[in-house]
Amino acid sequence: MKVKVFRFHPGMEKPRYDTFMIEPTQGKTVLTALFEAQSRYDDSLAFRYSCRGAVCGTCAMLINRVPRLACRTQLGSLVAGNLDLPLSHYVLPLLSEPWDKREEILVEPLPNLPVIKDLIVDMETFFTCYRAIEPVFRPGDPDPEKERLMTPETVRELERYTTCILCAACFAACPVNGKNPRYMGPAALAKLYRFRIDPREQQGAARLSSADRPxxxxxxxxxxxxxxxxPKGVPPDMAIGHARQELKKIKKDRDSGRKEP
Ligand code: SF4
Ligand code: FES
Structure with a gap:
């Protein structure tokens, strides 16, 4: 099988694509294919990884024009075409390289972030957005004498958002991030909403209003x-929708309160 990989390093005039022949044995992942390409064909091929178990989020890249974790994406599933995921208004990467879907697997760096080398992108913009929401739990003082109990429903709602592994796949797939570098992005907003709805957090209202801007x-x-x-099933769009509804209600209540005699 042909694996076509985006190549770039700062000394190059423009990026190019290299094609490596890789045997698609059962269970082989894109990350394993990249290791194979590195050891058999070109040891300068650069990519990021750490856990190899879909936990650390560092191996996110564009595979067949969809952001995915390389360590979790099997070559076989791509061949079968069962991971096709059309994305609306999707921002394509630097080159519009011809790609034969029947014969090749295309591997490129995440869009919406600058490329450092080959498949490695500079994550600073993503983490600047994330740090800006101050993702630290603020339970208030003093500590209670007993543990803070939550209902199973609340725990379930929180868990929608706590599983994020900060891979930036959502940031790379977001058309708004593609055109507005100031947009906070889906992961940061999902995390902000997670603090908004946590009953132990003392700054919930401030969390909501902190992103009440264009x-x-x-x-x-x-x-x-x-x-x-x-890759973890987090629904940032749902968090954003709930936050907007809440803000609209607050505004409506405020406006109707003003009208009362
Ligand atoms: S919300 Fe999902 S896609 Fe976005 S950074 Fe977190 S784990 Fe990755
Ligand atoms: S290497 Fe950690 S998520 Fe893929």
């Missing part, structure tokens, strides 16, 4: 690419 909750166009590509 580059926050209100920038999303609900293309839902974020939810479709997330």
């Amino acid at each position: 580059d926050g909750w209100w920038a999303c166009e609900f293309q839902t690419n974020c939810r479709r590509v997330c």
Whole structure:
């Protein structure tokens, strides 16, 4: 099988694609194929990984034009075409390289982030957005004498958002991030909403209002690419929708309160 890989390093005038022949044995992942290409054909091929178990989020890349984890994506599933995932208004990467879907697997760096080398992107913009929401639990003082109990429903709602592994697949698939570098992005907003709804958090209202601006909750166009590509099933679009509903209600209540004599 042909695996066609995006190649770039800062000294190059423009990127190119290299094609490696890889045996698609059962269970072989794209990450394993990249290791094979590196050891058999070109040891300068650069990519990022750590856990190899879909936990650390570092191996996210564009595989067949969809952001996915390389360590979790098997070559066989791509050949069968059962992972096709059309994304709306999708921002394509630097080159519009011809690609034969029947014969080749295309591997490129995540869009919406600058390429450092080959498949490695600079994640700074993504983590700047993430750090800006101050993703630290603020339970208030003093600590209670007993544990803080939550209902199973609340735990279930929180768990929708706590499984994020910060892979940036959603950020790369988001058409708004592609055109507005100031947009906070799906992962940061999902995490912000997670703190908004946590009953132990003392700054919930401030969390909600902190993104009540054009580059926050209100920038999303609900293309839902974020939810479709997330390897952990996090639904950032749902968090954004709930936050907007809540803000609209607060505004409506405030306006109707003003009208009362
Ligand atoms: S929300 Fe999903 S796609 Fe986005 S960074 Fe977290 S795990 Fe990755
Ligand atoms: S190597 Fe950690 S998620 Fe793929």
